[in-house]
Amino acid sequence: MLKIAVVPGDGIGPEVVREGLKVLAAVAGPTGLKYETTEFDWGGERYLKTGEVRPENGLEILREFDAIFLGAVGHPEVPVGLVERKLLLEVRFGLDQYVNLRPIKLYPGVWTPIKDKGPEEIDFVVVRENTEDMYVGTGGFAHYGTPDEVATQVAVYTRKGTERIIRYAFELARARNKDKKLTVVDKSNVLTYGHDLWQRTFREVGEEYPDIQQDRAYVDAACMWMVKNPEWFDVIVTTNMFGDIITDLGAMIQGGMGVAASGNINPEGTSMFEPIHGSAPKYTGQNKVAPIACIAAMQMLLEHAGATEAAARVESAIVSVLGSGKIPDLSAGKCPPTSEIGDMIAGEV
Ligand code: IPM
Numbered sequence: 001m002l003k004i005a006v007v008p009g010d011g012i013g014p015e016v017v018r019e020g021l022k023v024l025a026a027v028a029g030p031t032g033l034k035y036e037t038t039e040f041d042w043g044g045e046r047y048l049k050t051g052e053v054r055p056e057n058g059l060e061i062l063r064e065f066d067a068i069f070l071g072a073v074g075h076p077e078v079p080v081g082l083v084e085r086k087l088l089l090e091v092r093f094g095l096d097q098y099v100n101l102r103p104i105k106l107y108p109g110v111w112t113p114i115k116d117k118g119p120e121e122i123d124f125v126v127v128r129e130n131t132e133d134m135y136v137g138t139g140g141f142a143h144y145g146t147p148d149e150v151a152t153q154v155a156v157y158t159r160k161g162t163e164r165i166i167r168y169a170f171e172l173a174r175a176r177n178k179d180k181k182l183t184v185v186d187k188s189n190v191l192t193y194g195h196d197l198w199q200r201t202f203r204e205v206g207e208e209y210p211d212i213q214q215d216r217a218y219v220d221a222a223c224m225w226m227v228k229n230p231e232w233f234d235v236i237v238t239t240n241m242f243g244d245i246i247t248d249l250g251a252m253i254q255g256g257m258g259v260a261a262s263g264n265i266n267p268e269g270t271s272m273f274e275p276i277h278g279s280a281p282k283y284t285g286q287n288k289v290a291p292i293a294c295i296a297a298m299q300m301l302l303e304h305a306g307a308t309e310a311a312a313r314v315e316s317a318i319v320s321v322l323g324s325g326k327i328p329d330l331s332a333g334k335c336p337p338t339s340e341i342g343d344m345i346a347g348e349v
């Protein structure tokens, strides 16, 4: 029995999650998958009503599940960063979901802004470190609000944290068995302490993987190559902050925020799957956004849970619907209604 915690969250979260669950229900029958879902009303609305985003013991509650399915976070009436921290960052850190896995894959039939590149060229995975870097929230103010103000925000990198994410990425490059290539993306020419640790760890761990071709790119150059020669990438491993930034670029080249999914993975614990996109408040409740990213997140959840056949069916259904030409434009307001896209994919699994 696969036990899934469902956190629809804010904005368009609930409407895209509904479609993810629709597809889950549709694929469970033919594959004999047994699952149960428990829904939590955590997020901005709950904060406005009760003063808390989630219960204090939220992480203990989540730990009891096999996986978490998250919609979107961010609410315009809640102080910036609060929902993000309570629902996203504290879950990633607290459950030690140290891998943020973000496939960048262009499916046939999907428009990409990159001229002359297609599904053959755009197919790689970003392994984003998910528990360190500037995200740890270390820093502070001095002389707050005065002309002498000083603000610091410290980027934290540990040997353990760096090593485990790099090792995960090498293993993934091996398992993908595509180009067997791993590119480390950093800024070691400027961040000469933190990213020196990254470089040294990459070289050391790399010695254990002679079958994997090793490559390096500074993050600014990597942005350039992602646009100019996306086919150079197979697996990218990078820091938390750079991973955040380059995967929005990645989402664009794979067809937009409507298709980009991610998994926050603790290989030994409870993992959380979510679309990369945010809560898009201006579209809330209008049935106007493409739920494919969320459905693809469900696919990743199934794959991670070992429901391989169900995951494969969801992916084929996504591919078939996108390839059918029924969704010529995936952008919000221009795509078919959210619920209809969900129906199409559920109908194909
Ligand atoms: C993401 C988001 C989050 C992040 C925000 C909402 C905290 O942008 O998942 O990419 O920066 O990690």
Ligand code: MN
Pocket (backbone or CB within 6 Å): 244, 245, 248
């Ligand atoms: Mn982001």
